[in-house]
Amino acid sequence: MKSRPRSWMVALLTAGALALAGCGGGDGSGSAGGKTKIVVWDGYTDAQGKSFTSLIDQYNKEHPDVEVTQLVSSSDLVLQKVLTAVRGGTPPDVAYMFGSWAPNIAKIPQVVDMTPYVKQPAWNWDDFYVGERQAATVGDKIVGVPALVDNLAIVYNKKLFQQAGIDPPSPDWTWDDFRAAAKALTDPSKKQYGWMIPADGSEDTVWHYDAMLWEAGGDILTPDNTKAAFNSDAGVEALTMLQQMAVTDHSVYLDTANTNGTKLMNSGKIGMMVTGPWDLSSIPDIDYGVQVMPAFADSNAGHQTISGPDNWVVFDNGSERKQAAVDFVQWLTAAEQVKADSLATGDLPTRTSVGQDAPFVKQLNKNLPGSSTFVANLSNVKKVRPAVEQYPAISEAMGQAIVSVLLGKTQPAAALDQAAQATDAALSGS
Structure with a gap:
């Protein structure tokens, strides 16, 4: 599953997103047996799937009060599935969604505005490449956190x-x-x-x-x-x-x-x-x-x-699940996890600090020759496609x-x- 530009053309769902304006969000706590349960929708397969599953297992071990599970399906279909789930009152807690969908995503009431969260120092928001941050922003609303980035x-x-x-x-x-x-x-x-x-x-x-x-x-x-x-x-x-x-x-x-x-x-x-x-x-x-x-x-x-940045989008399924989802995304997109995932998959790092880590870049390039040039090329991402429906x-x-x-x-x-x-x-x- 890669962030391929052709996936933009499946975003012809604006009317469906607008139709959700009157829908209410889920209010379930997702708690059972003392754990807060959250589900992540993604399209990861092969090396990416193996790496992501490993990260989820690690998070669950380090956070015994939370249980993260995943539902894997085609990333091309996630927007349609999310719209359907929201109508039924059962959206995921977190979903991997193409950056091209940001204008549509911003109109879904259940999507959590990440602005107040990412402004907290612990998120180190400015460490994400500028093109990623721009692609995650619609107007004054940040609708996601960078999940993947690439360039030409x-x-x-x-x-x-x-x-x-x-x-x-x-x-x-x-x-x-x-x-x-x-x-x-x-x-x-x-x-x-x-x-x-x-x-x-x-x-x-x-x-x-x-x-x-x-x-x-x-x-x-x-x-x-x-x-x-x-x-x-x-x-x-x-x-x-x-x-x-x-x-x-x-x-x-x-x-x-x-x-x-x-x-x-x-x-x-x-x-x-x-x-x-x-x-x-x-x-x-x-x-x-x-x-x-x-x-x-x-x-x-x-x-x-x-560049084709994609995002982790958080949905509001009640205060407890929402906070658990936000915390998971913060951990998942921290520099340590970004570095581990990039080395395991060959994907480019989403954070500047990781991209400027010389030993990391050397190892990434050893794993997949030519990667270092693409990492350096992220500094040439100066503009993004317009965020319009x-x-x-x-x-x-x-x-x-x-x-x-x-x-x-x-x-x-x-x-x-x-x-x-x-x-x-x-x-x-x-």
Whole structure:
């Protein structure tokens, strides 16, 4: 279970969240045999599942007055299940929920506002990376505590770079350098491409463009989140770069099914991917390197990346269970547990102090080569996607615009203007 961007599109449940405004919260104490019982909903499997189960066992041993249990199911379905459970008066005490759902989650009355809790010194709230804190905040309400974080960087095939006679990506690369390398790595006779990009119009497509948009100096929406801003000069510059590589240079493999990325990379048919740490374990057959994304030479925005933080969300099932749930989340997200879980799973640390722990980063990188670059890249997370309920419609409009340009059907400015019109209509409710 990873925080994949495509999961954004299952957040089309705003109406259901709004419908809960009149529902009352559960008032059961959850106490039996002197213990306060709380249940956590999560989607952890494999190494993540093993690690999380171990942490729960540890917590229960250290806190004999509390019994934490878990219910495991697909993370993609948790929002729908939570909405149904709240209607029935039986929400979980804690749930792992995608950060993209924050605007929907904020409207559920039973969700605990974590603001007064995380402001307590013991939480060390500012130790969480800024992008995580932003993704957990809707207006003046903090709806969750960071559970997982990732980001995008260049993952490249060292052998293909050597064969092409070009230097590998460096920290001072520009997008012009990236374009030149992609072109040099492309060999039509071998069906080999310099780069691969998801081109199905999903949030995965938009994810890749967003980072470039920010690096060019642009934004998705205006500061007040009332209108589109991506059809700016910066937005056109970023999309034009994609157009030049896809349409002019033919150096990009367009993965229109969004299923072939790691397969082609692992078989040596792709020189570079812009992806996250979740894909590293899927390319065992090549000698790969990891480097931060390039920047635009004419922009002061520098290197940036996008991140997909997910949250632990607490629900109010009565004062006793609520406090027990808050205490568990505080313990679970403390630096010691973050470090242990990261080393066990390969997930990036959610806290700055852990990410700056040199021995920890060294061990994490030994376990999964390239992880250290992704850890360092968390400092390049400077912006997050807008926390608006209409985001799924905005993403769909942007995704269609990007794909139309990649396929050579539309020019960047025209495509973005059309997407901006759809975005403005969604935001205005028209």
